[in-house]
Amino acid sequence: MDGTVLVADDDRTIRTVLTQALTRAGCRVHATSSLSTLMRWVAEGKGDAIITDVVMPDGNGIEMLPKIKELRADLPVIVISAQNTIMTAIQATEAKAFDYLPKPFDLPDLMKRTARALEQTDQAARRATRAQTENERPDDLPLVGRTVVMQALFRSLAQIMHSNVPMLIVGETGTGKTLIAKIAHDYSDRRAQPFVVATASDLHAMDGPERILARAKSGTIVFDEISGLDSESQVNIVRMIDASREGGPRFVATTQTNLAQALKQGQLRQDLYYRLGGATLTVPTLRERVDDIALLNAHFLANISNESGADTALFLSPDALDHMRAYRWPGNVRQLENALRRLALGAQGGQITASDVEMMLAEQPEEPPVAGGTDSDRLSASVGRHLRRYFDLHGGMLPPNGLYARILREIETPLIEIALEATGGNQAKCADLLGINRNTLRKKIAELDIHVTRRRKLM
Numbered sequence: 001m002d003g004t005v006l007v008a009d010d011d012r013t014i015r016t017v018l019t020q021a022l023t024r025a026g027c028r029v030h031a032t033s034s035l036s037t038l039m040r041w042v043a044e045g046k047g048d049a050i051i052t053d054v055v056m057p058d059g060n061g062i063e064m065l066p067k068i069k070e071l072r073a074d075l076p077v078i079v080i081s082a083q084n085t086i087m088t089a090i091q092a093t094e095a096k097a098f099d100y101l102p103k104p105f106d107l108p109d110l111m112k113r114t115a116r117a118l119e120q121t122d123q124a125a126r127r128a129t130r131a132q133t134e135n136e137r138p139d140d141l142p143l144v145g146r147t148v149v150m151q152a153l154f155r156s157l158a159q160i161m162h163s164n165v166p167m168l169i170v171g172e173t174g175t176g177k178t179l180i181a182k183i184a185h186d187y188s189d190r191r192a193q194p195f196v197v198a199t200a201s202d203l204h205a206m207d208g209p210e211r212i213l214a215r216a217k218s219g220t221i222v223f224d225e226i227s228g229l230d231s232e233s234q235v236n237i238v239r240m241i242d243a244s245r246e247g248g249p250r251f252v253a254t255t256q257t258n259l260a261q262a263l264k265q266g267q268l269r270q271d272l273y274y275r276l277g278g279a280t281l282t283v284p285t286l287r288e289r290v291d292d293i294a295l296l297n298a299h300f301l302a303n304i305s306n307e308s309g310a311d312t313a314l315f316l317s318p319d320a321l322d323h324m325r326a327y328r329w330p331g332n333v334r335q336l337e338n339a340l341r342r343l344a345l346g347a348q349g350g351q352i353t354a355s356d357v358e359m360m361l362a363e364q365p366e367e368p369p370v371a372g373g374t375d376s377d378r379l380s381a382s383v384g385r386h387l388r389r390y391f392d393l394h395g396g397m398l399p400p401n402g403l404y405a406r407i408l409r410e411i412e413t414p415l416i417e418i419a420l421e422a423t424g425g426n427q428a429k430c431a432d433l434l435g436i437n438r439n440t441l442r443k444k445i446a447e448l449d450i451h452v453t454r455r456r457k458l459m
Helices: 012-024 035-043 062-071 086-094 107-119 148-160 177-186 200-204 208-216 231-243 259-264 270-275 286-308 318-326 332-345 354-362 379-392 403-422 427-434 438-447
Strands: 004-008 028-032 049-053 077-081 099-102 167-170 195-198 220-223 250-255 279-282
Touching: 004 012, 004 035, 012 028, 012 107, 028 035, 035 049, 035 062, 049 107, 062 077, 062 086, 077 086, 077 107, 086 099, 086 148, 099 107, 099 148, 148 177, 148 279, 148 286, 167 177, 177 195, 177 220, 177 250, 195 208, 200 208, 200 231, 208 220, 208 231, 231 250, 231 270, 259 270, 286 318, 286 332, 318 354, 332 354, 403 427, 403 438, 427 438
Parallel strands: 004 028, 004 049, 049 077, 077 099, 167 250, 167 279, 195 220, 220 250
Antiparallel strands: none
């Protein structure tokens, strides 16, 4: 790499790590903990690229982007942030940041992105930031998460939000598919136009499709659980999409099922399948983002406390959180929120205990077993689909090096966690179940930072 990089972060360790890594790569680096110093450097013409944190002692890094663009329209800015919510990704994208990465970031990945930024310092100025301020868009959305899968979803949503192509949102019940559709509408160019969820009765009515188009104007039309609609409804949707002209509404469909499989089974029309293939977002299950459960708990409990006007903040004991993490949540985030609302009713002094959680989970419906036998249900097929999505999310670039070890670690961790859960935290039984030595299991538990709790089996 060749060029000068301006680094702004109030964390001295991050400044040191980035300065050393960029210097070794051949760059010149100016590092500061102050946004005012950063802006002075920009005004003086210093730097070929910027790496900046969001929350700084003297301001907000994202809010500085319009001023940077005004002073140096061709200066690429990479935003890094510990505020890992969908709003951060949206605001960074709308402010025309060159790239956005959550903390903690993968250093080799950040270096690759910086190299691309330095290569594109001569690009034309990107369009101006939208007029809406952060106060007009409160960051109170339950679409939060620090896990890799959620950060990938945030980034993908921010990238396609302003396009006109149809959007397909795939995910299990309770993962927030309709919420994502609403966010894509509310934070896009169409926000001032209607958001319409088309029902089966709307589609069956004599002039239903025409009324839906008239209601939506140039807003958004959502078809919920597209593969569950009958053939007549699907025909009407095809006609609506074909009848839409330039400046018409954006079409969004949600589904719990694999549409390719639904097509083979005759549940979905082929013409509709191809018309919905513009952009696909896959929403991860709560089982795929266990590390976000603590974050979601804090978010929902804060909302519940605010709604009730309680003087004492609600919180989960560490053991209670372990129980919440161990449960599989077949109803995903919606089930989690409803469970927390129920737990809040009996909380003493604001604390939700492990016994409270255990009693509540014992009354939850069990997740039905997966019916096996077909290739689509095999573990290798599921892993293959996940890996293809992972590669697709990097566009034309390769993922960071070290992929083999990272993938094995991601598979190894849930395998050991679920085996420990199934054996009630008994490490001797777990080692026998896995077919490994007990000392090997203990070593893996320490290496992977797995929390072990002896308890009654919840599965």
